[in-house]
Amino acid sequence: MSDAPVDYRPMWTDLGLDLEAHDLLLTAIPQLYADAYLSQQDRPEGMAYFDFVMSEIHGLRIKELVDHKAAGGTVIGTFCVYVPEEIIRALGGVSVGLCAGAEWAYDQVEQLLPRNTCALIKSAMGFKLGKVCPYVESADLVIGETTCDGKKKAWELLGEYAPVYVMELPQMKRPQDLAFWREELDRLVEKLEEVTGNTLTFEALQKATKEVNDKRRALQRLNAARAASPAPISGKDALLAVQVAFYDDVPRFTEMVNKIADELEQRVASGKGVATADAPRVLITGTPMSVPNWKVHDIVEKAGGVVVAEEMCTGSRYYDKLVSEDATTLEGAMDALAVKYLDVNCACFTPNQGRIDDVLRMAKEYKADGVLHYALQFCATYQIEATTVERSAQEAGLPVLRVDTDYSMEDVGQLSTRVEAFLEMLKA
8 A cells, every 4th residue: 555656547548538537537536535534533443444445446446457357357347236246256257346326427328318317327327428437448248237127228228338248137036036047147157258268167156155255244244333332433434335345356355344343343342433322323225325425324424313224235235145155066056146146135126025124124233213215316116115115114113214316416405404304303
């Protein structure tokens, strides 16, 4: 972690980035990060690692990817937690998340997509069309998935600008759906073997499964500490850890998160927190939040609350379930992957009682005083399912605030007012 400045512009040029537009992006993100993160008091010392990662978000990590490709490896871009990182790693690839959390090049995007498309899809397309994302430009293959109608059709258009492979995700969880999903993983392996030039072996998949499970275990430790009162880490910092998990080096990330978990466990033992013990505790559930989307967490915690858990893909859905490591054959290891990944409770499934159960269980485990349901505008699956989540939470005695928003900052004032009133209600 040298302090010497590195000129990454030749690398960005080689990747085909629009340097002028990219400079604007790299001017904006540090300002957003400093306002949301560096202004916090009593942060765990271990979060300095994530400060460094964010300072090098398009620098050192991209160089690592470029070096990996130069050594004969591949980079695989993904948009969803349903794409098994274990298979990618076992075939010599590096998996990087491509979802974006900021409005970019919407003037270009809206020539292809309707204006009333969810912000996640528009942002992902915008970062590609605007040529400002070195992760997507580094990718040898981009893997999409059929978690919503908007994504399905957007991937067709994205395929005109990048090599795209689409996984078909079943929308129910019956035995025949699991069987279909298992076959879909075989089709993914076939495609990735073609792209990487490698053949999947049991030994490689077993090793990769252990590595990715270890990453999940580290995040489980970090998040388990948040059940304490006072909370030893802010919701913003816990969210950042999961966001970075999508693209950081796996062994290094696991090591650093375990160090933070050690620190948090010491904080819990000594009663040290980032908020007072009587701060309203909020569980956030809903659509994923990609870098640099920290808006709702920032509003809640600057208003005096503390976010203690996230039931979302940039939260518990990413790390709470492990892949069984008991398999003794390649077929068995693939079966274990299929079972684990189909057990993620996205709102694209019907019925989706598992998500309701997770929200209620987590609210109890993390001693949440209330639930904030977060949905991106025009994300029909989550906006509609919010009714069921709200009803079930209220029946369990949990107040609920529903927030539908996008990546802009135009509604921050209005949202702040609503959140402040919600937190006052939780205090009463």
